[in-house]
Amino acid sequence: MHDYATKGTTDMTADTIATSTQIQLAARPVGWPKASDFRTVTVELGALQPGQVRVKNEFMSVDPYMRGRMNDVKSYVAPYELDATMLGGAVGRVIESASDDVPVGALVVHAFGWRDVVQEDAAGFRVVEEIPGLASSVYLGMLGMTGLTAYVGLTEIAKLKQGDTVFVSGAAGAVGTAVGQIARLKGARRVIGSAGSAEKVALLTSKYGYDAALNYKDGPVREQLASLATEGIDVFFDNVGGDHLEAALNSFNDGGRAALCGAISAYNTTEPVAGPRNMSNLVTRGLTMKGFTVGNYAEHAPAFYAEMGPWLQNGEVVFDETVVDGIDHAVDAFLGLMRGENVGKMLVRI
Amino acid sequence: MHDYATKGTTDMTADTIATSTQIQLAARPVGWPKASDFRTVTVELGALQPGQVRVKNEFMSVDPYMRGRMNDVKSYVAPYELDATMLGGAVGRVIESASDDVPVGALVVHAFGWRDVVQEDAAGFRVVEEIPGLASSVYLGMLGMTGLTAYVGLTEIAKLKQGDTVFVSGAAGAVGTAVGQIARLKGARRVIGSAGSAEKVALLTSKYGYDAALNYKDGPVREQLASLATEGIDVFFDNVGGDHLEAALNSFNDGGRAALCGAISAYNTTEPVAGPRNMSNLVTRGLTMKGFTVGNYAEHAPAFYAEMGPWLQNGEVVFDETVVDGIDHAVDAFLGLMRGENVGKMLVRI
Known part of the structure; x- marks a missing residue:
């Protein structure tokens, strides 16, 4: 368990980030997932298309529900596709933008996890405020x-x-x-x-x-x-x-x-x-x-933010994070979560 | 299975009914109830006290939930007491009354089943209307x-x-x-x-x-x-x-x-x-x-009566009853219910 209290910053330029390292599902796990069920790939990112943004992730979330998505069964979210990069909650910084709505430097929350850099249409990203004293990871945890x-x-x-x-x-x-x-x-x-x-x-x-x-x-x-x-x-x-x-x-x-x-x-x-x-x-x-x-209950998010924001600011709600460093260790983080090795939110710091 | 379509009548006078035959729980059943778990007793009814009525039951109900009451466990209704007469839904006719609210001749629904005659305070009885073409048993079944x-x-x-x-x-x-x-x-x-x-x-x-x-x-x-x-x-x-x-x-x-x-x-x-x-x-x-x-949902009874009454009168809702004759066969009726021998409501005609 780590108590994480610093905030990630982005000082790399878009020129230096033209590739994305991503974790794909290579095989549907039977019972406990094993390393060979996953594959790490690095892909070239093409030139930004109109309306797209490029985001360097700061944190990605690993969550228990992801185990269900690795199975090919009817559920509330579609199963992960084989040989495709997995999805999940993440928070990152916009490093290149072809969208007026999501400018360079913005902090964004999105569902394109399991990768270090993501390039997608701006509609897939929600711009959020920096919160004094809290790392961006709070948007994946207590305020997410x-x-x-x-x-x-x-x-x-x-x-x-x-x-x-x-x-x-x-x-x-x-x-x-x-x-x-x-x-x-x-x-x-x-x-x-x-x-x-x-x-x-x-x-x-x-x-x-x-x-x-x-x-x-x-x-x-x-x-x-x-x-x-x-x-x-x-x-x-x-x-x-x-x-x-x-x-x-x-x-x-x-x-x-x-x-x-x-x-x-x-x-x-x-x-x-x-x-x-x-x-x-x-x-x-x-x-x-x-x-x-x-x-299915997204309509309650405004009421939640209105209560949780002050609780966090006032210290009435506290939290722990268990942070694993590096996209290359994302699978380890997920398996650790399955084994209950975390206290509080399990995160991968990119 | 019987299709029952006649209505019980009461032509006995109170003078001729001074005793009550009742079914008591003699032992808590283990697994399937057996005859020896029950006892039939006949008790003398004392003189009517002020506010009391004497009711000759026409029908009593046997219901699956009664099996639970035979166990000594926490539940939504109190367990049956050992060596006491069991309770349950019944419908009967008032044959003697010391209450202005519940006169002789009234048809009443109540919870003093498992006996042929009951004498209790009038507050325990609900006076109901005769329904043309339907036996009083409907108050234990489709309209009950x-x-x-x-x-x-x-x-x-x-x-x-x-x-x-x-x-x-x-x-x-x-x-x-x-x-x-x-x-x-x-x-x-x-x-x-x-x-x-x-x-x-x-x-x-x-x-x-x-x-x-x-x-x-x-x-x-x-x-x-x-x-x-x-x-x-x-x-x-x-x-x-x-x-x-x-x-x-x-x-x-x-x-x-x-x-x-x-x-x-x-x-x-x-x-x-x-x-x-x-x-x-x-x-x-x-x-x-x-x-x-x-x-726990008695407050919905008025809405239910308002819809079910017309449905029954119009023939939009039909029903069967499986009728066993005689208080002495009440236990048989209950065991038959447990074995699924009924179609529709299982009743004992007193």
Whole structure:
């Protein structure tokens, strides 16, 4: 884990950057991805066409949902194409522009990750402000898709109410560290998190506003949660699935609500994973489980920015980043994320 | 299966009815209930106290949810007490009254089932109108909790929209036969049902408005549903759970909604039942699963009566009843219900 606090700058000229190093999907992973499933290529960038910009990326994001895109199955985002450069969130600086809307020097957020330099139509880039004291990477994390995922999941999907007890799986990850703090700021009575190491568990309660935390490697989640949530839980924010979901169903109070954001426990399995053995609690306790992906809730972004911006400026929301250097190590960063080696947002610094 | 079309009448006087025959829970069933788990007792009724009424029941309801009440576990309704008379929906005639609100001769709906005669405070009884051409049993079925369950589940829980494709498990049961017809009347594009015999499957399409039906004993539900719902399903109304839920999760379109009403497949098992192996579809397809029990949605009863009354009068909604005669056979009726021997509402005629 690195605490990253400097801001990337661009002092290279467009003349010196005429190529782009990119990571392609060479084979669809079976189970855990391996290095040979990916390929690094360097391509020549042609002359800028009218309306295009050339952007030197500062950071790219690796996210759990990308594992799903490596499979060729129906999902909310199209699968990655084989032998094509993968896509993902990134933030960079415009180094050449043939567009009035996106000038040279602008900081831009976009979806053309997994490469060091990108050249595309200006419409694909969103110009953002520099934020004093924060690196541009914040737009991939707490002030980006990650933070919005936590915000939408709690407020729109799980319908968090003042006084709720909230349980969060994957609590030390990028989304989980956001969920704990937003839940507290929105009036949760008690916030309980699960993570996979003693270091992470300690961070949850010392830094991220969790009242209690458990290490899922220490024993059955069901029993650990029941002992920490003696009055039951009202909201479950799930990034993990599997035994965490079963534990939540066991501890839910009547009318409980689960926001299902991901199921990292199942992403790299090759056999179907059995669902929770206590699904009948959905009926008897009147529970709601709702899966979501943030892309379908973009209309909540303005409300999110309006709240999260001040929280970050005031220090009411803090965050960690785990930064891996170099596009050549992007796959390592992704695999580390899958193994849970990150605290907070996992990033590649280009 | 009986088609029941006559109306019970009361010509006995209060003087002749001074006792009540009642069914008590003698032991909590383990797995499938057996006769020895129940006990029939006859008790003397004391003199009517001020405010009380004495009611001779005409019909009592047996419902799947009662199996849950026989267990001593946290649920939305209190467990049945051991060595006490069980409760349940019933409809009867007032034969003696010490209340101005509930006069002798009134037809009343109440929750004091599992007995032939009940004497309680008048506040426990709801006076209802006679409906020309319909037996009083309709208040336990299509115009009672059963119909309301179907109505609330489709409209409030599953948020049925015009043009939706709807899948219903336990489709030939009391709730299922209501769901199919209400879905059609509310603008569903296609309604698909599952039942457990060829006779039931035929009834679904010939009488209950289903466009297609499958017999879950004929092969994997998942494959049968996929072949009947080639364009996917939008709504699932579940009375069964287990493989039906997994099949629905497999066939859901993006944004699909499941109303979980019951899970009769698991009610008499002694081992925990594994959940669906495709829970991850909740996230990738943005699905919602919501369990419910109709008791928490009583505020929708007026809207339900306003729609269902005319539907019944106009013949737009039809129904079957499976009637077992005699309080002494109430347990047989309940066990038959658990085995799926009914079409439509299972009732005991007192």
